[in-house]
Amino acid sequence: MTIVGYPWRLLAQMALMAYSLRSITITTTTAFRIGSVGRSSSSSSSSSGSGGIAAATSLARRSLANTVAMSYLSNNNNNDHQSRRRGVVVTGMNGSSKWLGSSGRAFFASASSTCPSTLSTTALKSTLEEAASTTTSTTTTTTTTTTAAAPVEHPAYEILSTDMIPEFGAHATLYRHTQSGAQLLSLSTDDDNKCFGITFRTPPSDSTGVPHILEHSVLCGSRKYTTKDPFVQLLQGSLQTFLNAFTYPDRTCYVVASQNTKDFYNLIHVYSDAVFHPRATQDPMVHAQEGWHLELEKMEEPLTYKGVVYNEMKGVYSSPESLLQREAQQSLFPDTTYGVDSGGDPTVIPQLSFEQFAEFHDKFYHPSNARIFFAGEDDVYKRLEIMEEYLRDFDVNPKSSPESMIEWQAKRYMEPVKVRYPYPVSDKGGEEDDGDEEKEGDTHYTMVNWLMNDRPFTPMEEITVTVLDHLLMGTTSSILRKTLMESGLGDSITGGGLSDELLQATFSVGLKGVKPENVDKVEQMILDTLTTVAKNGFEEDDIASSMNTIEFQMREFNTGSFPKGLSLMLGSMSKWIYDRSPTEALKFEEPLAELKARISKDGSAVFQDMIKELLLENTHRTTVEMYPSKTLEEEQLQEEKGRLAKIKESLTEEDLQSVIDKTIELKKLQATEDSPEDRATIPSLELSDLKREVTEYPIAVSENEAQTGITVVRHELGSTSGIVYANLAVDVSGIALEDVTLLPLLTRIMMETGAGEYDSVALSRKIGTHTGGVSVSTLISGVNPDGAPEGVVTTGEYFVTKLLISGKSTSDKTDELFSIFDLILRDAKLDSQAKIIEMLREAKSDKESAVQGSGHAIANARIRSRYSVIGYINEKMSGVSSLDTVKELLEQAKNDFPTLLARLENMRNIILEQSTCRDGMILDLTGDAAVFAKIRPSVENFLTNLPGDSPASERLPNFYAEAHPWAKQAQEEMASSAPLADEGFVVPTQVSYVGKGGRLYDVGEPVSGSSSVVSRFLGTGYMWDNVRVIGGAYGGFCQFQPRDGIFSFLSYRDPNLAGTIDVYDGASAALLSSAKDLENDPDALATAIIGAIGDMDGALSPDQKGSLQFKRWLARESPEQRQKFRDEVLNTKPSDFQEFAERLRALKDPSSAVVSSKAAFEDANKAGKAFTLKEIM
Structure with missing residues (x-):
């Protein structure tokens, strides 16, 4: 996987890596929108004013073992519609793939008199500084002043520089290991979520994917840690808060983090030995497993390609958006390493030999080519001592750094270049056609791309281009994005604007869903819009809004459940990897102050000049067009079969027998368990290292606050840096079930069409100027019914349904935040037909x-x-069935808008029903003592002026005692679908996504906390080994939710279909066998328990703490039940594994759902796996 972006944007990029596992490939240029991860029970969301950070701050921590749950996995279709998606696409080692949004370098400075118009963030800065000054650090090396502490010395290192980064309260010391030449940056902060990373420059010269394959492979055993896959053992039994690795186009990063110091050091040792002394360079079987190999089991069978990375990249290359971005990058960089695919082209990957693979490691994985990073509150001398243990094995290699140097791409195009490339589409009708002959309904992708700089940007230029990017593309109301979407020339934005994580920045923008005759019009519209802006400039208020939005994000520095150290590491690496100052990459105060002074003096001209220089007058530009081909998928399949057939024909019988022997040998190796002696080499924690008590967060509930009839829930934390996080929950149970599918559209309308006197642009500007972001989503939460025992499977009839308006601001801007809440709740413009058609x-x-x-x-x-x-x-709102709903709504919006408008107006009237709406309102607030004291008048004023009788003249049903009104109809509709069918959804793809599930527990049955240990053990053990390692899928995992008793198996980018279902069917027997083994292996049982506790004990940001406790309260989940569940986890026994396995063997009403190609379903049918098929695209 490959990465680009901007060093200051990594905050939200971290947020969407939440569910990633070890291997990440970050795909350059821009990213397609696939929804975002976030609120665990929300089904739709729209947000504004916070870019990718909105996604970052909404993440609830998941363990890397449960990495399966990406955006759609938990039914989260939280599309950040107001703030455009850009950044990178990440594919995790265990199959999680997602968009990594933009983040930003945390670069806001205080507003001053030089700031234009209403931009005033002085209060933000002062509240942050006040909060910092009242916090006493227990670490002597951490301070909020600019006075640097004396650097720690070590005889093995020389100190190259020391620095203070006041923006993050970090003391920085840059060391050089004198014997090996390795550079080490040590940041001392007050953060207990400690982070370590090691990065190598790894520029590839071809598209064999060697850096990507190597990144997978180095963690498959090493000199000291001799199991087949130490990474998995760490995953199974660590308290890690981050455990991963990822491949950029020019570097490879290995990162770990933990709040437990002992665990942290264990992780560092395993990772350090892995990168410098991997088994992979000595054992060709690792390269075969993780990269590629020829597979043959019987002489008469056809040869096939197998390999984890090979199958991963087949999935990547099945995505039109990925193809588009690959072509964009390669077209802009014809002469440098960025012109090849570091992730690997599936047609080229089989050209990589083991010798080339091993040589690549020898060349680039040397300490002289390494950048080592630490951040946190741990002992600096200990950091240096640990790394000395590994670095002292090497002497300086003077060739290492020059050989890995990244060359600049010259801006050598004298005129723009055009590229056309096909992408696969299915032939739904099955009628004969000429393959590439376009028919009605066929649409194209088109994207215009610029190489922006051929020299390093200055810090001032970096900030300026970032603000410019936000002005052009940052929200749905930004001028370039808005113009393209309102043109009707396409369906959705592709290309996210600025991307500057690499040596040179690029800018890309375009549309997908474009009719052939409109392709050239899209390019012309982009150029015309930029020309107009370069001539006329931006509105002063728009500049103020963009500046405030970015500044709030960065000064808040909210990385969600991701380690702050990880964001700091990747930010520093964006300069350090190119031999520039790593600490300067993290500083923003001075360049931002300079930008503000420039804006005060020159106004919009600052940005107009940049548009002219970097875009309009820049001829190093390419336009990539992707056109549909109904035969491409079959052509690719036949090409691969033909290539393999030729290889087989060229091999002698002896050669073929050698392939068979190697296939058998590899599978035997994969199926062989590590010896106890090998497993004992992996350092681990003990059960005594675990905290036995559940972490609870503050909550105070005030019903009928200020006699308004509204419930207020407060979470008073130690410090929120002067920021208040607010959620207004409004009941939506009165909406008819058939209109629930309109809720995702309604949430977007509330954010994007304008409200009251504000049109869409003015509303976006207001949000950006005064807040840190606002979003609207739906929240569906199952609850524990009154009088019912906790910890049992519920009937599913008891739940609460809320429209959730969320936002954040500094305490002095709370009135403005609440006024926006009230405005979009009451007066969102529902009659904007053109905008609604655009949304749909x-x-x-x-x-x-x-x-x-x-x-x-x-x-x-x-x-x-x-x-x-x-x-x-949830599936009706955001699953595959919602696609049909959206198509129907689109036709209705075009041809019968009054009917659609009447439905939307009726929904809002029901939500705001005068007699009842306050009864269902809850205001949830998170802040510190100073914040709550300051905002008290604002809260009371807001509650008093909200719509509805005060108190409510009628009461809503008590959903803790009565079944929800949607439940009965939903149950009837579900019953009408019985018996359950195995469904297949046909799309053009080279891989499969295989799911199977059923009911593991019946209603009323108690579910022990041990179930989380067992299901995790199954996912990180049996599923990993059989679906991923042996089966070659990029991910294999399972999911169990105790409240509803439903269990599911899932695979990701899987070369198999029928075979994977067979693996699922064998899980119960394997688990029974494991249960017997655990009776004599207490260490393995302890490992499983430790991993489950690690999932439960994440590092949360202030808003996440408040949100988690709010949802606990809303579900009526008691602290006693949480502690009981944790105790059951800690006391898990082998018999719990056996009981779970017996249930799995008797899984009730099992059924499958699979997304794959027509050819794969045909093969599965031949193997006895029949599906009811539906073509999607």
Whole structure:
């Protein structure tokens, strides 16, 4: 996988790596929208004013073992519609793939008199500084002043520089290991979530994917840690808060983090030995497993290609958006390493020999080519001592750094270049055609791309181009994005604007869903819009809004559940890897102050000049057009079969027998368990290292606050840096079930069409100027019914449904934040037909992409919809069935808009019903003591002026005692679908996404906390080994939710279909065998328990703490039940594994849902696996 972006944007990029596993490939240029991860029970969301950070701050921590749950996996279609998607696409080692949004370098400075118009962030800075000054650090090396502490010395290192980074309260010391030449940056902060990373420059010269394959392979055993896959053992039994690795186009990063110091050091040791002394360079079987190999079991069978990275990249190359971005990058960089694919081209990967693979490691994985990073509150001398243990094995290699140097691409195009490339589409009708002959309904992708700089940007230029990017593309109201979407020339934006994580920045923008005759018009519209802006400039208020939005994000520095150290590491690496200062990459105060002074003096001209220089007058520009081909998928399949047939024909019988022997040998190796002696080499924690008590967060509930009839929930934390996080929950239970599918559209309308006196642009400007972001989503939460025992499977009839308006601001801007809440709740413009058509077109395009790229999540949602009322409702709103709904709504919006408008107006009237709406309102607030004291008058004023009788003259049903009104109808609709069918969803793809599930526990049965240990053990053990390692899929995992008793198996980018279902069917027997083994292996049992506790104990940001506690309260989940569940986890026994296995063997009403190609379903049918098929695209 490959990465680009901007060093200051990594905050939100981290946020969407939440569910990634070890291997990440970050795809350059821009990213397609596949939804975002976030609120665990929300089904749709729209947000504004916070870019990718909105996604970052909404993440609840998941363990890397449960990495399956990406955006759609948990039915989260939280499309950040107001703030455009850009950044990178990440594919995790265990199959999680997602968009990594933009983040930013945390570069806001205080506003001053030089700031234009209403831009005033002085209060933000002062509140942050006040909060920092009142916090006493227990670490002597951490301070909020600019006085640097004396650097720690070590005899093995020389100190190259020391620095203070006041923006993050970090003391930085840059060391050089004198013997090996390795550079080490040590940041001392007050953060207990400690982070370590080691990065190598790894520029490839071809598209064999060697850096990507090597990144997978080095963690498959090493000199000291001799199991087949130490990474998996760490995954199974560590308290890690981050454990991963990822491949950029020019570097490879290995990163770990933990709040437990002992665990942290264990992780560092394993990773350090892995990168410098991997088994992979001595054992060709690792390269065969992780990269590629020829497979043959019987002489008469055809040869096939297998390999984890090979199958991963086949999935990547099945995505039109990925193809588009690959072509864009390669077209801009014809002469440098960026002109090849570091992730690997599936047609080229089989050209990589083991010798080349090993040579690449020898060349680039040397300490002289390494950048080592630490951040946190741990002892600096200990950091240096640990790394000395590994670095002292090497002497300086003077060739290492020059050989890995990244060359600059000259801006050598004298005129723009055009590239055309096909992408696969299915032939739904099955009629004969000429392959590439376009028919009605065929649409194209088109994207215009610029190489922006051929010299390093200054810090001032970096900030300026970032603000410019936000002005052009940052929200749905930004001028370039808005113009393109309102043109009707396409369905959805592709290309996210600025991307500057590499040596040179690029800018890309275009549309997908473009008719052939409109392709040239899109390019012309982009150029015309830029020309107009370069001539007329930006509105002063728009500049103020963009500046405030970015500044709030960066000064808040909210990395969600991701380690702050990880964001700091990747930010520093964006300069350090190119031999520039790593600490300067993290500083923003001075360049931002300079930008503000420039804006005060020259106004919009600052940005107009940049548009002219970097875009309009820049001829190093390319336009990439992707056109549909209905035969491409079959052509690629036949090309691969033909290539393999020729290889087989060229081999002698002796050669073929050698392939068979190697296939058998590899499978035997994969199936052989590590010896106890090998497993003992992996350092681990003990059960005594674990905290036995559940972490609870503050909560205070005030019903009928200020006699308004509204409930207020407060979470007073130690410090929120002067920021208040607010959620207004409004009941939506009065809406008819058939209109629930309109809720995702309604949430977008509330954010994007304008409200009251504000049109869409003015509303976006208001949000950006005064807040840190606002979003609207739906929240469906199962609850524990009154009088019912906790910890049992519920009927699914009891749940609450809320429209959730969320936002954040500094305490002095709370009035403005609340006024926006009230405005969009009451007065969102529902009659904007053109805008609604635009939204629905974009939603259709995004959902089609999601089915193709996130098929495992689509399959999981479909499975859950068969057994759970909430799952059924969520699937209607955001699953594959919602695609049909969106298509129907689009036709209605075009041809019968008054009917659609009447439905929307009726929904809002029901939500705001005068007599009842306050009864269902809850205001959830998170802040510190100073914040709550300051905002008290604002809260009371807001509550008093909200719509509805005060108090409510009528009461809503008590959903803790009565079944939800949607439940009965949903159950009837679910029953009408019985018996359950195995469904297949056909898309053009070279891989499969295979799901199977059923009911593991019946209603009323208690579910022990041990179930989380066992299901995790199954996912990180049996599923990993058989679906990923042996089967060659990029990911294999399982998911169990105790509240509803539903269990599901899932695979990601899987070369198999029928075979994977057979693996699922064998899980119970394997688990029974494991249960017997655990009776005599207490260490393995302890490892499983430790991993489960690690999932439960994440590092959360302030807003996440408040959100988690709010949802606990809303579900009526008691602290006693949480502690009971944790105790059951800690006391898990082998018999719990046996009981779980017996249940799995008797899984009730099992059914499958699979996303794959027509050819794969045909093969599965021949193997006895029949599906009811539906073509999606």
